[in-house]
Amino acid sequence: MSKGLLLVGEPMGLLIAKQEGALETVRDYSLAVAGAEFNVATGISRLGLKVSYLTKLGDDPFGKLIESTLRGNGIDSSLVSYSSKERTGFMLKGKVSKGDPQIFYFRSGSAASTLSESDVEKIDFTKFSHIHLTGIAPALSETTLKAVYKMIELGRKAGLYISFDPNLRPQLWASRELMVKTLNDLASKADLVMPGDGEGDILCGSSEPEKIAAFYQKLGAKSVIVKCGPQGAYYATPEKTGKVAGFIIDKVVDTVGAGDGFAAGVLSGLMEGIDFDKAVERGCAIGAIQCTFTGDNEGLPTPKQLQDFMSSHKRRDF
Numbered sequence: 001m002s003k004g005l006l007l008v009g010e011p012m013g014l015l016i017a018k019q020e021g022a023l024e025t026v027r028d029y030s031l032a033v034a035g036a037e038f039n040v041a042t043g044i045s046r047l048g049l050k051v052s053y054l055t056k057l058g059d060d061p062f063g064k065l066i067e068s069t070l071r072g073n074g075i076d077s078s079l080v081s082y083s084s085k086e087r088t089g090f091m092l093k094g095k096v097s098k099g100d101p102q103i104f105y106f107r108s109g110s111a112a113s114t115l116s117e118s119d120v121e122k123i124d125f126t127k128f129s130h131i132h133l134t135g136i137a138p139a140l141s142e143t144t145l146k147a148v149y150k151m152i153e154l155g156r157k158a159g160l161y162i163s164f165d166p167n168l169r170p171q172l173w174a175s176r177e178l179m180v181k182t183l184n185d186l187a188s189k190a191d192l193v194m195p196g197d198g199e200g201d202i203l204c205g206s207s208e209p210e211k212i213a214a215f216y217q218k219l220g221a222k223s224v225i226v227k228c229g230p231q232g233a234y235y236a237t238p239e240k241t242g243k244v245a246g247f248i249i250d251k252v253v254d255t256v257g258a259g260d261g262f263a264a265g266v267l268s269g270l271m272e273g274i275d276f277d278k279a280v281e282r283g284c285a286i287g288a289i290q291c292t293f294t295g296d297n298e299g300l301p302t303p304k305q306l307q308d309f310m311s312s313h314k315r316r317d318f
Helices: 036-046 061-072 117-123 142-157 175-189 195-205 209-219 258-272 278-288 303-314
Strands: 002-010 010-021 029-034 051-058 078-081 088-094 103-106 128-134 161-163 223-227 232-234 240-247
Touching: 002 036, 002 142, 029 036, 029 061, 029 088, 036 051, 036 061, 036 128, 036 232, 036 258, 036 278, 051 061, 051 117, 061 078, 117 142, 128 142, 128 258, 142 161, 142 175, 142 232, 161 258, 175 195, 195 209, 195 223, 209 223, 209 232, 209 240, 223 258, 223 278, 232 258, 240 278, 278 303
Parallel strands: 002 051, 002 128, 010 088, 051 078, 128 161
Antiparallel strands: 010 029, 088 103, 223 232, 232 240
16 A cells, blocks of 8 residues: 655635735635645645645634545545644735735734644654645644654654745744754755745755755755746756756746645655656656646646646746
8 A cells, every 4th residue: 555645734714805906905805725735735645646634624624625625535534633722714816917915914923833743743753745834834833833743753763754944924023133044054954955946045045956956965965856836946966967958938827836736746746756857757747737736736736637738728938
């Protein structure tokens, strides 16, 4: 029986504006579920692979919506627990015709921020082959930071492949300096790090893909994939380096969730044992697909949808 992917994070209720304009002027919203790790989990599940999500929810309508959505997307929710004291986090997302949408969080002191080492110690790591972490969970609280380090420790002991996406959320950190120091330390312990070129500028002082990859490999990461937006991605493993060209799409509708789609593509490929460069190519494809949808995860494809897209869309020069 094949093993699955383990994630930890904070899924949130998502209210998406139906009209453009400042959030305080919007009167009509649609309801969905958001969260970087939730997006990755959804992408992995839609591609037919096993995935489990460790999180804590409030005993409230948002919490119940999230758990039912996890199950509806085929994501294992056996590691989900509920808090009777803290609420589920939620967020507002604006609507735009170009650029990035306005985002506003209501997540401080949420149920997910109370996750701790004891929650991680209850996990049977032998059920999994891969762990995917982002820089969001470590930013939520001191206890979630310790939980992430404990997950790396126990996952490493169990021989799991550990991937890490910095997924910068500066507003969640006490300072930029603490964010950079913590995320780079976590990255140093991963088998695979997946920063964006813009994140590299903040985390290691360069937006050049080759320099970003060299920085993280020197820190201790085995492999690095640098996301270069629509251009594609650059990768460096212990054996080789290379560039993978991005896919051309007619129109960018919303870039939110593209990086998570990229991660789902790469990780699903690695879980299936395909060549590293082909896994990166799959990541580029799903990232591009996601940019053509308004929601954070609505565009995440099935295997057939992915294959159809890859065979029908041209690539950029890179």
